[in-house]
Amino acid sequence: MADSDFLRQLAGYGLTTATILYRMPDHPAVLQSYIWQQYDLAPRFPLLHGFLDFWKRELDGPLHSVTIAHSRLIRPAEFVNVNGVLTLH
Template structure:
């Protein structure tokens, strides 16, 4: 059976990591960090936006900033021509 994550990668999804800084509800002068990671489509990031909408609607800590990193995990293979074979003992 093929994993859902693998199928999403074939559909163009890539691993997305978001570092979310938010203000603590009881101490608004302090920032707390939350790391979110899921497969998402760049550059619109619908899954991340869905999560952030949930955050704004359901959680008390107001968002301060979000840093996003995205990498597609499946890329075309590179073909390298090899001219010889080296055997090590």
């Protein structure tokens, strides 16, 4: 049987990493970071939104910011080798 993460990749999911900054409940001036990583669908990110909804509903540390990295958002330049010459006058 295939791994569930592999099956998600076949369905179009990609590895998503979110850096979540939140304020400490007892010390609101202090920011703490949390790294969340899961296979999710870009650009809507339904699993990440579900996690953030859970965070807002169940946890005391209010969110400050969320930074998302995903292979469809950030990708190295792709070069295609072309055989031929094009001359413009």
